[in-house]
Amino acid sequence: MLDGDFGWLKEASKRRRYLVGVSGGADSVALLHLLQREGFQRLVVCHLNHGLRRRAASADARFVERLAERLGCEFRGGREDVGQCAEMWGCSVETAGRRARHAFFAECGRKTRCRRLLLAHHADDQAETVLWNLLRGSRGASGMKVEQSLAMAGLSMQISRPLLTVSRARLRSWLESQNLSWREDATNAEPMAVRNRLRNEALPLLEEIAGRDVLSSLQKAAESDAELREIETWAVEQAEVLDPQGRIHIRKLMSLPPALRWSCVFDFLRNHGVQDLGRGVVSRVLEMLVADGSAFLNLPGGGRMRRRQGRMFIE
Structure with a gap:
């Protein structure tokens, strides 16, 4: 089993139905296999083809559908031309992709009558989120939460991120040790997206400058920020x-x-x-x-x- 805080996997009800966002990449494939091995039996695998990588994207969709079938999971697939959506909505491709995913997950939730969504965000994603929020000046050192309620296309969803304390490298190492395959997304290496530059340029540079584990430091910063937000939430409720x-x-x-x-x-x-x-x-x-x-x-x-x-x- 992977090292890390897997309290959610141990404590969550195995009898409930869960939607699982699976892109075909290492992170979401690892999450799906871990859920299946932990005894979660009512999983609905949800995959959205963003229409950005043409043949590769279609191959991703086929890979995820076959993986779901092999693991005995229900499969829900969808397709959206995110590039066209970005032009129509006047926003970045990243923002359009997020909106399209939210709408897709909400559609899956309505069709399956399931409001619980599991996502494969990990420690590297958390570090990128904290850095991006600091750069935008929007929310201090805030990061993602393991548990969060969020409105998606008008539908209230309960989101869980069981892998939030586990690094990308550790997930890939575990997949390799288990001889499990995944799909590589070539766009993750492209320099144009802000997230990609934070991942591929900023974080390695910060590690070199600081001489320490930046992922762990940013994770702790996000946890401290979350504790302050709990106090704020309590005050607002009062x-x-x-x-x-x-x-x-x-x-x-x-x-x-x-x-x-x-x-x-x-x-x-x-x-x-x-x-x-x-x-x-x-x-x-x-x-x-x-x-x-x-x-x-x-x-x-x-x-x-x-x-x-x-x-x-x-x-």
């Missing part, structure tokens, strides 16, 4: 900022210190599936607090924040 309909009560929000107001709005937007959250988006929402009468703000991804009768909500 103030009863959200009304019974899940809308922001403006007067109660204004009673909080500025830092807590910012945190509350950020979490509200993120939990409603708003993507590309930088300081600018949150700041513009906060400006609505002092607007006269009703006000609205178009959000990244197509939603709209509305201020009306002392409440703020997304429509």
Whole structure:
């Protein structure tokens, strides 16, 4: 078994149905095999062809479908032209891909009546997320959570990331030791995507400069940040900022210190599936607090924040 914190795998109910996002890459293939070996029997393998790599992408889809069949798992496949979506939505290919995946997972969730989604994010992904959030100035040293509720295309999903403390290298080493195959995504080595540059250039350079395990340091930073967020969440809950309909009560929000107001709005937007959250988006929402009468703000991804009768909500 891999070293790492696998408390989720040990504690989760094996009888429940779970959606599992599987791209065919080493990370998601390792997750699927680990789940199967731990006795999870009601797994729905979900694979989205992004339409970016043509023949290679089709081969990925066939690989994942055959793997699901071999392991006795239900398979759900989909296809989206993410490049075309990026042009239509006026966003990056990365953002379009994330939105397309969310919509696909939500569709799978509705068709299978399953709201639990397992993703194969690992320690390297966590480090990239922390660095990117620091560079954007959006959320300090925040990272991904092992457990998270998130709205995907209007559907509330419970997301779990069992591999978040395990490095990419360790996952690949384990697959090799078990003689398990996976698909390589050539786009992971291409320099144009921000994530790829963080992965292939920034993190190795930081390790060289620091002379220590940067993945572990960034993981600890994310954990410390998460502890602070728990305190913030508790304070917001005590103030009863959200009304019974899940809308922001403006007067109660204004009673909080500025830092807590910012945190509350950020979490509200993120939990409603708003993507590309930088300081600018949150700041513009906060400006609505002092607007006269009703006000609205178009959000990244197509939603709209509305201020009306002392409440703020997304429509």
